[in-house]
Each structure stands twice: as C-alpha cells, then as structure tokens.
Amino acid sequence: MRLGGRIAAAVEVIEDMDARRRPVADALKDWGLAHRFAGSGDRAAIGNLVYDVLRRRRSLGWRMGAEDAASLVFGTLLDGGRDAGGLAGELEGDRFAPALPPEERIERFLTADVEWAPAAVQADVPDWLVEPLRAALGEEWIEEARAFSARPPLDMRANRLKSSREAVLAALAPFGAAPTPIAPQGLRIPPIEGEGRHPNVQVEGAFQTGLFEIQDEGSQIAAELCGARPGEAVLDYCAGAGGKTLALAAAMGGEGAVHAFDSDRQRLAPIWERLNRAGAANVTVHSPRDDLSPLADAMDRVVVDAPCTGAGTWRRRPDAKWRLGEKQLLRRQEEQDNVLDAACRFVRPGGHLFYVTCSLLRAENAERVEAFLARHTGFALLDARLLWADRFPQAGPRYLAEEIGEGAVLTLTPRRTGTDGFFFAALERRG
CATH class of the missing domain: 3.40.50.150 (Vaccinia Virus protein VP39)
Structure with missing residues (x-):
C-alpha cells in the first residue's frame, strides 16, 4: 500500500472505533480481516498511525484546530517529522489519499504552542481526569501524563527457573535487547520508530522453551x-x-x-x-x-x-x-x-x-x-x-x-x- 492508502485506513479505523465505542485492537483486527490484501508491514504502519493519534488526540486536535480523524492522522504525520510540502507531493495523484487539511490549518498546527492550551489538552486526557490526576501525581501531573503519550518499549523477564538474564540477552541480541534499568531479571527492546514494529519474540525458541516471559x-x-x-x-x-x-x-x-x-x-x-x-x-x-x-x-x-x-x-x-x-x-x-x-x-x-x-x-x-x-x-x-x-x-x-x-x-x-x-x-x- 502507498502512504495515501495507509492514511485512509487509519482514518477508517479511528472513525469505526469512535462510532462504535469499541477497543482499538478490535477495530484494527476487523479492518485487517476486511482488507486481506494489506501486508504485515502495511498493518503495522496503519496501527502505528492509529495508536499515535490515540495517545495524543487532544493536543493534535487543538494544534490543528480540528478533531476529525483525517486531521488527527495528518497531524500525527507532521508531528513525526514529515514535511508538509513533501507530504503533499507524495500524496499527489493517489486516489486513495484523503485530502490534505487546508493550508491555514497546517500553518496553525506547525506554529501552535500547546503550552497555551488548557491543562487537559496539554496532558492529552479527558477534562474530567484533570483533578484526579493532579491529586494522584502532584504539581507536575501534566508532565507525568504527557509521558504516557510516548510509544512503549517491549519488556521481558528472564525466567531464573530455567535460565539467566545474560543467556536470554544473548538469545535476543539480534533484536537489540538490553537489561532494564531497575528489575534484576528484566530485558528491554526499545520503542519502535517510524513505521516499524516490535519483533515477534514469542516465536523465538527461547520463549517457546520458557526462558523468558513478556512482562512490563x-x-x-x-x-x-x-x-x-x-x-x-x-x-x-x-x-x-x-x-x-x-x-x-x-x-x-x-x-x-x-x-x-x-x-x-x-x-x-x-x-x-x-x-x-x-x-x-x-x-x-x-x-x-x-x-x-x-x-x-x-x-x-x-x-x-x-x-x-x-x-x-x-x-x-x-x-x-x-x-x-x-x-x-x-x-x-x-x-x-x-x-x-x-x-x-x-x-x-x-x-x-x-x-x-x-x-x-x-x-x-x-x-x-x-x-x-x-x-x-x-x-x-x-x-x-x-x-x-x-x-x-x-x-x-x-x-x-x-x-x-x-x-x-x-x-x-x-x-x-x-x-x-x-x-x-x-x-x-x-x-
């Protein structure tokens, strides 16, 4: 799939999820079943777009001045480093691509400072959660909440009943696994970047034989x-x-x-x-x-x-x-x-x-x-x-x-x- 098709798919998934108030995993699964021509790389890229929107939909919508699914997906692409002009060129002639937001919206998105937004927008949470989060996380609650907008790593735990962290690290070396900072048996593969995806470590022999478990x-x-x-x-x-x-x-x-x-x-x-x-x-x-x-x-x-x-x-x-x-x-x-x-x-x-x-x-x-x-x-x-x-x-x-x-x-x-x-x-x- 070209970029325009991936954008359209992400928009479709978000609209379906919002309309039916269903979990994003279900919406993505159903989209994949209905579009079997999409390869694993396409599905991963679409999933990344959807999840990135959901992590930051309040701030993306505020900066864009619009909260429709297409505006949010384009905002995610721009926020991820895509150049507006280059994006327009890449989508030119792609009949599957949704229309780019108007030029004034893109300009607003690129220049808007979210620090001037309401607290819930800065934190990317619903309005009603402002006071509960402040009570739980203290004066720096916005910074704490913002950290939930980042992509997570893939964490694992070496099973000391069968192996050691050093042995599992060696088995997972091709995936860039490293020790976690705190947990003594923890291993971590860094967050995915761009359109990538985490490796399916569950098919590895070390997992199948019980040498490690997936655990945050x-x-x-x-x-x-x-x-x-x-x-x-x-x-x-x-x-x-x-x-x-x-x-x-x-x-x-x-x-x-x-x-x-x-x-x-x-x-x-x-x-x-x-x-x-x-x-x-x-x-x-x-x-x-x-x-x-x-x-x-x-x-x-x-x-x-x-x-x-x-x-x-x-x-x-x-x-x-x-x-x-x-x-x-x-x-x-x-x-x-x-x-x-x-x-x-x-x-x-x-x-x-x-x-x-x-x-x-x-x-x-x-x-x-x-x-x-x-x-x-x-x-x-x-x-x-x-x-x-x-x-x-x-x-x-x-x-x-x-x-x-x-x-x-x-x-x-x-x-x-x-x-x-x-x-x-x-x-x-x-x-």
Missing part, C-alpha cells in the same frame, strides 16, 4: 517488592493469566508453594500453558469454584493485583483513557474493596498483604488502602520506600511516594521509572 518492568518491580522467599506459602489472589504468579514462583526458586486464584475462569485460562512452559512446578491453580478455606490464616504473603481501570497502561492501550468514565471508576472501587476484604483473611498473623494496581488514580490506590485500614484495624501499612531501597539499592527513589500514617505507598510512572503506571502498597497483619 513495572509489573516485575511490583513482584520483586513483594519479596517472596523460597519455602514460603504465597497466594496470588487475582492471578489472571499468571504474569506475577510466574515471577513469584521464580523468585522462590521453585521452593515453597504458590497458590494462584482468580474469580474469572476466562482470565485464568492462559495460566496453565504458561506454567508448563516456565517449569513452575510449585504453583497450584485454584478455579473460582474451589474451596480456599484451608488456606485461611496460613499464607506468608498474599498478593492482590486488583482489577482496575488500567489507567497506568495508556501507552499500550491509549484508547482506554478516552473510554474511561466516572461510573466505571466507581465500579472498580467497589470491586477493589471487595477483593481486599476477601483476600486479607488468608494472611497469617505476622504475614503480609500486597495491593497492586496498574492504575494512576488515587481513588483506586491510596484511597482504597485508607478505606481498608479503616475497616481492618489488625493490619498496618508498611513504608514501601524501605522495601524499594532494600530490593533496588542502586536505583534511587525513582517513584512517587505518598505517606499514609506511619507507612508509605508508591506509584511508578513512565516519567519516573520508564515503566507502565503501577501502584504498590505493603501491609502487615498484626492482629
């Missing part, structure tokens, strides 16, 4: 902060597909017991294949109908990676921030309270409860911890900054911290840690 460094950091040790009994209460379950099992060296539970069988389904591939023999999977009462008051560590709005994953799922609403946030808060209440009964006296989300919003994070502590006076919040210093002594305080009573909770962000957005809190059962 933020998720790896959260698992490391949980501090699971060989011989312990650990419950991953919202295990989902098993990303943190595998990290916990590896941290324990295959010794002790990891129990993986999720209330949704569909979310849990992929865990079986992943456990087998990773060689995590010390994991027991519990389905929603299983009786967990034998585990009550017996776990050294209980990890709650709670269902959330996913506000920390906007680099990878930028459409989510435009579909997120206040009602959805309220529903998530109720779910989070319920899951914490259910999970805490499995912590033994002296044991630890860890609350993790991939959200930035204080309503899902610190407020849920405060509410939990008010309901469960037998638990005390620990200072997660001390856990960080113990686990990552060379990293420095690359996080946002909030003190709650005598403890503190942490938020990871792309700007601070180079990861997706994650929240982490550690509590100890003392009653």
Whole structure:
C-alpha cells in the first residue's frame, strides 16, 4: 500500500472505533480481516498511525484546530517529522489519499504552542481526569501524563527457573535487547520508530522453551517488592493469566508453594500453558469454584493485583483513557474493596498483604488502602520506600511516594521509572 492508502485506513479505523465505542485492537483486527490484501508491514504502519493519534488526540486536535480523524492522522504525520510540502507531493495523484487539511490549518498546527492550551489538552486526557490526576501525581501531573503519550518499549523477564538474564540477552541480541534499568531479571527492546514494529519474540525458541516471559518492568518491580522467599506459602489472589504468579514462583526458586486464584475462569485460562512452559512446578491453580478455606490464616504473603481501570497502561492501550468514565471508576472501587476484604483473611498473623494496581488514580490506590485500614484495624501499612531501597539499592527513589500514617505507598510512572503506571502498597497483619 502507498502512504495515501495507509492514511485512509487509519482514518477508517479511528472513525469505526469512535462510532462504535469499541477497543482499538478490535477495530484494527476487523479492518485487517476486511482488507486481506494489506501486508504485515502495511498493518503495522496503519496501527502505528492509529495508536499515535490515540495517545495524543487532544493536543493534535487543538494544534490543528480540528478533531476529525483525517486531521488527527495528518497531524500525527507532521508531528513525526514529515514535511508538509513533501507530504503533499507524495500524496499527489493517489486516489486513495484523503485530502490534505487546508493550508491555514497546517500553518496553525506547525506554529501552535500547546503550552497555551488548557491543562487537559496539554496532558492529552479527558477534562474530567484533570483533578484526579493532579491529586494522584502532584504539581507536575501534566508532565507525568504527557509521558504516557510516548510509544512503549517491549519488556521481558528472564525466567531464573530455567535460565539467566545474560543467556536470554544473548538469545535476543539480534533484536537489540538490553537489561532494564531497575528489575534484576528484566530485558528491554526499545520503542519502535517510524513505521516499524516490535519483533515477534514469542516465536523465538527461547520463549517457546520458557526462558523468558513478556512482562512490563513495572509489573516485575511490583513482584520483586513483594519479596517472596523460597519455602514460603504465597497466594496470588487475582492471578489472571499468571504474569506475577510466574515471577513469584521464580523468585522462590521453585521452593515453597504458590497458590494462584482468580474469580474469572476466562482470565485464568492462559495460566496453565504458561506454567508448563516456565517449569513452575510449585504453583497450584485454584478455579473460582474451589474451596480456599484451608488456606485461611496460613499464607506468608498474599498478593492482590486488583482489577482496575488500567489507567497506568495508556501507552499500550491509549484508547482506554478516552473510554474511561466516572461510573466505571466507581465500579472498580467497589470491586477493589471487595477483593481486599476477601483476600486479607488468608494472611497469617505476622504475614503480609500486597495491593497492586496498574492504575494512576488515587481513588483506586491510596484511597482504597485508607478505606481498608479503616475497616481492618489488625493490619498496618508498611513504608514501601524501605522495601524499594532494600530490593533496588542502586536505583534511587525513582517513584512517587505518598505517606499514609506511619507507612508509605508508591506509584511508578513512565516519567519516573520508564515503566507502565503501577501502584504498590505493603501491609502487615498484626492482629
């Protein structure tokens, strides 16, 4: 496909997604099925255009003075370094190409200073999120939010049950993989540039034989902060597909017991294949109908990676921030309270409860911890900054911290840690 066809396709996908309020991944998949002539390179280039628009649609629209899909796609191309004159020449005679925006719009786009735009436009978020983000991220919240507009890297975790980071780095050397800055078993392939795409590392022998897993460094950091040790009994209460379950099992060296539970069988389904591939023999999977009462008051560590709005994953799922609403946030808060209440009964006296989300919003994070502590006076919040210093002594305080009573909770962000957005809190059962 020529550039004009790719632009037209990106416009079509964005319009379909907006009209039907559907995830961008579904819209792209359906476009590909309906246009089988498009090659893998075409689909990657179209996907890059669409995702780049979604990451920055407020600022692109403000600078262009128009918010229709075609204006946004052309704005993305201009912002990516395309020369307006060269773009016009490249599209001349291409019957598939949408018309270029008027010259005055292009001039406005190239000269407009987004620093004069409203705060929500500068941050590329819906208006209603301004105050929640300010409350969560502090005075520099706009800079923090802007960091979610960049393309993300591809992060992986070496599986220490089968290999080492050095060995996996060697296996992935053709793709430019390098160690992650903080997580001790992390590997990273840099963000894609231009019309490129990340390599499909899942077809590599090292992946197929379980030497590494795909996992954002933020998720790896959260698992490391949980501090699971060989011989312990650990419950991953919202295990989902098993990303943190595998990290916990590896941290324990295959010794002790990891129990993986999720209330949704569909979310849990992929865990079986992943456990087998990773060689995590010390994991027991519990389905929603299983009786967990034998585990009550017996776990050294209980990890709650709670269902959330996913506000920390906007680099990878930028459409989510435009579909997120206040009602959805309220529903998530109720779910989070319920899951914490259910999970805490499995912590033994002296044991630890860890609350993790991939959200930035204080309503899902610190407020849920405060509410939990008010309901469960037998638990005390620990200072997660001390856990960080113990686990990552060379990293420095690359996080946002909030003190709650005598403890503190942490938020990871792309700007601070180079990861997706994650929240982490550690509590100890003392009653």
